[in-house]
Amino acid sequence: xxxxxxLRYAKSHEWLKEEDGVxxxxxxxxxxxxxxxxxxxxxxxxxxAVTAGEAxxxxxxxxxxxxxxxxxxxxxxxxxxxxxxxxxxxxxxxxGAWFIQVESVTDTEALLDAGAYEAHCAEEG
Amino acid sequence: xxxxxxRSRPGRGSDLLPPxxxxxxxxxxxxxxAAAPRLPEVAESEVSRHYQAMARHAFGVCDGFYPLGSCxxxxxxxxxxxLAALPGFTGIHPxxxxxxxxxxxxxxxxxxxxxxxxxxxDEMTFQPAAGAHGEFTGLLLIKAYHVHRGDTGxxxxxxxxxxxxxxxxxxxxxxxxxxxxxxTAEGLVDLEALRAACGADxxxxxxxxxxxxxxxxxxxxxxxxxxxxxxxxxxxxxxxxNAIMGVARPGDMxxxxxxxxxxxxxxxxxxxxxxxxxAVGCKALLAPYLPGSALGGGGGAQSIGQVRAFHANFLxxxxxxxxxxxxxxxxxxxxxxxxxxxxxxxxxxxEAAGYSSAYPGLCMHxxxxxLEQLKKQTGVSAxxxxxxxxxxxxxxxxxYFPLIVHEALMFEPTETExxxxxxxxxxxxxxxxxxxxxxxxxxxxxxxTTVIGRPDETAAARRPVVxxxxxxx
Numbered sequence: 001x002x003x004x005x006x007l008r009y010a011k012s013h014e015w016l017k018e019e020d021g022v023x024x025x026x027x028x029x030x031x032x033x034x035x036x037x038x039x040x041x042x043x044x045x046x047x048x049a050v051t052a053g054e055a056x057x058x059x060x061x062x063x064x065x066x067x068x069x070x071x072x073x074x075x076x077x078x079x080x081x082x083x084x085x086x087x088x089x090x091x092x093x094x095x096g097a098w099f100i101q102v103e104s105v106t107d108t109e110a111l112l113d114a115g116a117y118e119a120h121c122a123e124e125g
Numbered sequence: 126x127x128x129x130x131x132r133s134r135p136g137r138g139s140d141l142l143p144p145x146x147x148x149x150x151x152x153x154x155x156x157x158x159a160a161a162p163r164l165p166e167v168a169e170s171e172v173s174r175h176y177q178a179m180a181r182h183a184f185g186v187c188d189g190f191y192p193l194g195s196c197x198x199x200x201x202x203x204x205x206x207x208l209a210a211l212p213g214f215t216g217i218h219p220x221x222x223x224x225x226x227x228x229x230x231x232x233x234x235x236x237x238x239x240x241x242x243x244x245x246x247d248e249m250t251f252q253p254a255a256g257a258h259g260e261f262t263g264l265l266l267i268k269a270y271h272v273h274r275g276d277t278g279x280x281x282x283x284x285x286x287x288x289x290x291x292x293x294x295x296x297x298x299x300x301x302x303x304x305x306x307x308x309t310a311e312g313l314v315d316l317e318a319l320r321a322a323c324g325a326d327x328x329x330x331x332x333x334x335x336x337x338x339x340x341x342x343x344x345x346x347x348x349x350x351x352x353x354x355x356x357x358x359x360x361x362x363x364x365x366x367n368a369i370m371g372v373a374r375p376g377d378m379x380x381x382x383x384x385x386x387x388x389x390x391x392x393x394x395x396x397x398x399x400x401x402x403x404a405v406g407c408k409a410l411l412a413p414y415l416p417g418s419a420l421g422g423g424g425g426a427q428s429i430g431q432v433r434a435f436h437a438n439f440l441x442x443x444x445x446x447x448x449x450x451x452x453x454x455x456x457x458x459x460x461x462x463x464x465x466x467x468x469x470x471x472x473x474x475x476e477a478a479g480y481s482s483a484y485p486g487l488c489m490h491x492x493x494x495x496l497e498q499l500k501k502q503t504g505v506s507a508x509x510x511x512x513x514x515x516x517x518x519x520x521x522x523x524x525y526f527p528l529i530v531h532e533a534l535m536f537e538p539t540e541t542e543x544x545x546x547x548x549x550x551x552x553x554x555x556x557x558x559x560x561x562x563x564x565x566x567x568x569x570x571x572x573x574t575t576v577i578g579r580p581d582e583t584a585a586a587r588r589p590v591v592x593x594x595x596x597x598x
Contacts, residue, residue: 037582037583037586039583039586039587040586060586062582062583062586063524063525064525064526064528065290066528087587088587
């Protein structure tokens with residue numbers, strides 16, 4: 001399983017990359033593997049507010065629909081519209097297929113580093 | 126197999142309709158279509174063979190064991206079909222004067238009275254066409270109740286995380302915000318989390334009891350009390366009523382409104398054989414808001430309005446009434462007891478065969494296995510096992526639901542299965558478990574006896590083909 005060391009992780013299986021005050025959020029390799037083939041992605045729109053710990057979108061796989069939780073509170077700067085037409089990118093390249101970029105971040109969930117996230121995944125099986 | 130469009134030949138057809146014997150009266154130009162509809166042109170004999178072939182490729186309750194959890198695929202007595210086919214029921218018109226349709230009115234009244242007796246509700250409407258439609262209708266009643274009291278701040282519906290997916294969807298459709306309540310490790314609603322989630326914005330709680338993992342919510346009285354104390358109402362999802370009918374009543378547990386799936390619990394055709402009926406019952410406090418119909422009552426000044434044309438799926442109600450009259454008071458209770466007994470018997474047999482239950486102990490009418498360990502050890506998933514069951518002449522159980530159980534398989538045998546059928550199913554599943562450990566590849570390849578093995582579900586969801594691709598020109 002791929003867990004890049006430069007990213008931080010939420011227990012609900014989102015990854016977060018912070019660069020110049022902008023947070024990029026996506027789903028982890030573990031999440032895409034557990035969900036199976038993803039067939040739909042619902043995303044917010046640029047300008048929407050997101051709240052740490054609350055759903056900002058959802059993904060649908062052949063098994064189930066799952067919420068995607070925002071690790072930060074802020075305003076959506078950009079969304080990766082390409083996922084709407086080609087949700088398979090989430091399975092093929094989970095760390096390239098980002099969901100949203102958030103700016104004006106005022107709050108961040110307690111996040112895990114790669115080592116702690118790997119232990120968390122092992123616990124969840 | 127050939128599609129009906131592929132059997133079509135220009136000019137071929139049937140002489141079912143005689144030539145018109147009145148002058149043709151053309152539609153106004155604006156309403157005429159530019160080109161003829163491309164309907165299949167097929168002889169009656171070919172149509173018959175087409176549908177017969179489809180029936181052979183399908184699997185119904187009359188083909189074999191059908192333990193599709195949460196769906197209550199019980200046997201539908203043929204007597205119900207005979208009664209629903211009586212010309213007095215099939216030959217009426219929804220707009221004919223009420224005094225010429227008193228038999229039909231009596232069916233609705235009697236079925237409503239019996240179902241009120243079974244659920245502990247005061248009024249019943251047969252307008253909703255299916256379960257989710259019933260949920261939507263029930264939620265509109267809850268909304269109307271709060272709004273008519275001027276209590277407009279109640280915008281949140283609470284839903285346990287084990288709920289049927291239709292619950293949050295119906296709540297969202299009715300304009301509510303959904304808040305999820307976690308389950309305990311035992312598989313029951315977390316009372317403290319419920320208490321914490323209740324407040325001035327609580328419109329109501331949606332709950333099914335027994336819940337989706339087949340357990341009876343023991344603290345149900347405390348739960349309904351918590352929600353009522355916060356000013357909310359409580360909705361009973363009747364999907365699992367088969368476990369308790371004739372034994373316990375949602376109305377006595379504190380529920381204010383419920384829907385029933387007549388097509389599950391009351392033995393009317395289901396799945397592709399519908400249509401369904403999502404009858405909604407409510408306590409007197411919600412009765413003023415019920416949708417109305419000319420024969421069904423209701424429809425006063427505060428009504429939410431009709432939710433379905435005329436009297437909805439009336440012939441389904443005829444079948445349900447036939448079922449109730451056949452069983453009688455004691456039979457209804459026996460059916461529920463049989464459903465619970467069969468589920469516990471099969472659960473016990475499968476546990477003895479080496480399967481892991483998601484929740485140990487006694488269950489109600491259904492139970493959930495988890496194949497999480499098996500998948501780790503052998504790579505065989507719940508999907509593989511479900512597919513392999515098809516080769517054994519059984520319909521698979523519900524898979525990957527509820528979402529709180531990993532690699533879930535949810536079995537609901539229903540009361541209409543014999544001990545021999547349950548024994549055969551247990552033996553077949555024991556053999557499949559052995560195969561999973563010795564030759565997992567065989568299960569990845571299953572099913573091998575069906576017309577279609579493993580459809581590409583991903584491609585079907587990503588690029589659905591929902592109409593016939595005519596060759597243009």
